[in-house]
Amino acid sequence: MREKLLEVLAEPKTGAALTVEVDRHQGGRILEGHLVSTVTGIRYPITRGIPRFVRSDNYAESFGRQWNAYQQTQLDSETGVDISTQRFDDETGWTSADLEGKWCLDAGCGAGRFAEVAAARGPNLVAMDYSSAVEATARTVERFDNVDVVQGNLLEPPLRVGAFDFAYCIGVIQHTPDPALAAGNVVAAVRPGGAFSLTIYARRPWTKLNAKYLLRPLTKRIPQSILHDAIRSAMPVVFPVADKVFRVPIVGRVARHSIPVAVYTDRDHLAYDKRYEEAVLDTLDMLSPQYDSPMTWQEVERVLRGVGAADWHFNTKVPINVVGRR
Numbered sequence: 001m002r003e004k005l006l007e008v009l010a011e012p013k014t015g016a017a018l019t020v021e022v023d024r025h026q027g028g029r030i031l032e033g034h035l036v037s038t039v040t041g042i043r044y045p046i047t048r049g050i051p052r053f054v055r056s057d058n059y060a061e062s063f064g065r066q067w068n069a070y071q072q073t074q075l076d077s078e079t080g081v082d083i084s085t086q087r088f089d090d091e092t093g094w095t096s097a098d099l100e101g102k103w104c105l106d107a108g109c110g111a112g113r114f115a116e117v118a119a120a121r122g123p124n125l126v127a128m129d130y131s132s133a134v135e136a137t138a139r140t141v142e143r144f145d146n147v148d149v150v151q152g153n154l155l156e157p158p159l160r161v162g163a164f165d166f167a168y169c170i171g172v173i174q175h176t177p178d179p180a181l182a183a184g185n186v187v188a189a190v191r192p193g194g195a196f197s198l199t200i201y202a203r204r205p206w207t208k209l210n211a212k213y214l215l216r217p218l219t220k221r222i223p224q225s226i227l228h229d230a231i232r233s234a235m236p237v238v239f240p241v242a243d244k245v246f247r248v249p250i251v252g253r254v255a256r257h258s259i260p261v262a263v264y265t266d267r268d269h270l271a272y273d274k275r276y277e278e279a280v281l282d283t284l285d286m287l288s289p290q291y292d293s294p295m296t297w298q299e300v301e302r303v304l305r306g307v308g309a310a311d312w313h314f315n316t317k318v319p320i321n322v323v324g325r326r
């Protein structure tokens with residue numbers, strides 16, 4: 001971490017300022033040491049350059065294993081295709097002119113597919129995740145000197161309220177035990193007048209009838225390594241079949257609802273082996289997380305009113321993508 005990260009960090013729960021004790025540093029980065037609360041005196045370790053406010057054995061640990069196994073699968077820098085860049089543009093609209101030199105938060109960064117897109121636009125980027133996915137993110141963004149990675153819980157954020165100019169949170173909120181609190185905390189991290197973007201799975205009356213939600217009570221309890229092996233064993237048969245059936249008009253729509261496999265038929269510009277690998281990753285991603293609680297857009301509006309967001313606009317309501325200002 002860079003010492004300037006202290007400008008935007010605070011102790012979880014108390015919001016107290018932190019001081020730093022450095023054990024080892026290199027090239028302007030603190031690699032090992034502690035952050036110390038000025039109020040409680042609690043010492044939070046910095047290991048391998050990452051401040052750690054939580055342990056990795058928490059409800060999100062399946063994500064940690066997943067993103068460390070599939071760190072590169074969805075990175076534009078690896079695939080040579082701009083899927084993540086396109087999504088970042090569509091879901092935030094933020095350009096280099098907006099972000100350059102500003103504080104920007106990636107809340108729930110996973111392997112850092114959006115962090116590498118944002119980082120290239122020049123902000124002081126803080127990429128935070130609850131799980132050991134932070135190790136994957138750190139590898140993804142190691143070529144940037146404007147990024148700090150933090151292991152912290154969005155439900156008890158180690159962030160100074162109102163410290164950020166921009167905050168985005170893509171595909172995370174439904175995976176927490178309290179989606180409304182998580183959404184509110186992303187917005188609260190932004191200064192008045194600063195911008196936020198939230199992308200959240202949408203809940204409609206029939207959503208929970210989707211095959212994925214019918215299977216999840218079982219699959220989230222299976223040890224993740226066994227689930228992973230099962231998905232890998234089934235995929236040589238399931239992928240080519242789903243890839244054909246999902247393209248058939250009407251039938252494909254029904255099939256996507258009833259076959260719980262993440263095969264994306266709109267990505268023919270990706271090489272076949274990359275689409276196949278992403279199908280394994282995203283099928284694991286939908287069947288293994290402990291929590292998957294989509295929201296309605298009305299629930300999101302209630303959160304935004306509650307945290308004093310000034311204005312907002314839904315780019316899409318399924319999935320929910322809302323951008324606004326605090």
Ligand SMILES: C[S@@+](CC[C@H](N)C(=O)[O-])C[C@H]1O[C@@H](n2cnc3c(N)ncnc32)[C@H](O)[C@@H]1O
Nearest residue numbers: 060063108109110129130131153154170171172
């Ligand atoms: C589906 S992944 C999305 C990752 C990334 N935003 C992306 O779109 O590729 C969800 C991520 O949220 C993280 N997460 C879940 N609960 C969290 C929490 N309370 N605080 C921070 N991150 C959390 C998980 O560890 C996981 O990496």
